[in-house]
Amino acid sequence: MSKNLTKKILVTGATGQIGSELVPELKKIYGKENVVLGIHKRKNVDDLEDSPSTVIDVTNKNLIEDAVQEFDIDTIYHLAAILSAAGEKDPWLAWKVNIDGTYNVLEVAREKKLVKVFCPSSIAAFGPDTPRVNTPQITVMNPKTMYGLSKVTGELLANYYFYKFNVDVRGLRYPGIISNKTLPGGGTTDYAVEIFYEAIKNKKYVCFLKSDTVLPMMYMPDCIKATLNLMDAEIQSLRYHSDYNVAAMSFSPDDLFKEILKIIPDFKIYYNPDHRQKIADSWPQSLDDSSARKDWGWKPDFTLSEMVKDMINVLSKKITI
Numbered sequence: 001m002s003k004n005l006t007k008k009i010l011v012t013g014a015t016g017q018i019g020s021e022l023v024p025e026l027k028k029i030y031g032k033e034n035v036v037l038g039i040h041k042r043k044n045v046d047d048l049e050d051s052p053s054t055v056i057d058v059t060n061k062n063l064i065e066d067a068v069q070e071f072d073i074d075t076i077y078h079l080a081a082i083l084s085a086a087g088e089k090d091p092w093l094a095w096k097v098n099i100d101g102t103y104n105v106l107e108v109a110r111e112k113k114l115v116k117v118f119c120p121s122s123i124a125a126f127g128p129d130t131p132r133v134n135t136p137q138i139t140v141m142n143p144k145t146m147y148g149l150s151k152v153t154g155e156l157l158a159n160y161y162f163y164k165f166n167v168d169v170r171g172l173r174y175p176g177i178i179s180n181k182t183l184p185g186g187g188t189t190d191y192a193v194e195i196f197y198e199a200i201k202n203k204k205y206v207c208f209l210k211s212d213t214v215l216p217m218m219y220m221p222d223c224i225k226a227t228l229n230l231m232d233a234e235i236q237s238l239r240y241h242s243d244y245n246v247a248a249m250s251f252s253p254d255d256l257f258k259e260i261l262k263i264i265p266d267f268k269i270y271y272n273p274d275h276r277q278k279i280a281d282s283w284p285q286s287l288d289d290s291s292a293r294k295d296w297g298w299k300p301d302f303t304l305s306e307m308v309k310d311m312i313n314v315l316s317k318k319i320t321i
């Protein structure tokens, strides 16, 4: 169980929102030939050109085993998942992908004696009985969505594999992640990405959450930093494994709107809350991440206003109106 042994990495969900930005960073650190993209369905993605890739359905353990064997993998970043809103539409699929998929990855890690595994959790692991402000590292969970339930199960299972089988598995409770490369899909925090595209393209956005719904969020560069720093941390310093709270910023749609307005003064927002409001209302508003700060030096770089400036700057160049 040593960080120095990571030589060949498999990333499941490699072309998703987080995967598409984590993969280039991993390639910089480990070399492009040493990062294998596990993709569910083949797509035309720039990153596929210079890295090995393989089709992986995480519900099929044989495919994970074959990939580990073929590419001599020693570390897996397991990012493939069905998010909260999509999971409520098809809870059966969410169970299969999130629970069976994580179990399969952990089993392969145990059998093949992998060096390390990253299995992310989410703020969705908490529920309406959880203290919502400054949510502690250890507290009541009781999530009400299938996604949340699968994330708590994943945390518990991963911790079990650590203590029972010595599998070095680590994970973060990701807040809503804001990014400008690949769109998220099927999440409750997706509004915080969509809003930028609509503000730049159409100068108006209809938000599916209420104006005062505060949720924890994080800009992608901080998400990548947190992921890599946790995976790089000395194992002796970790008091937790698959379930670290990490925080960067908390805001409501109205807070975000006001910040965008400073740069796009004719932007308008309208509110039409839908089924995702109930999910958001069951999640924390802010997290206590003092354990992550103490154990492996976590500290975010981006504030709300810095994130908004950067998002608008990058997307304005990318979006042709």
Ligand code: AKB
Residues within 6 Å of the ligand: 083, 084, 085, 121, 122, 123, 124, 147, 174, 175, 176, 177, 186, 187, 188, 189, 190
């Ligand atoms: C979602 O909204 O489902 C995700 C998450 C918070 O895990 N972005």
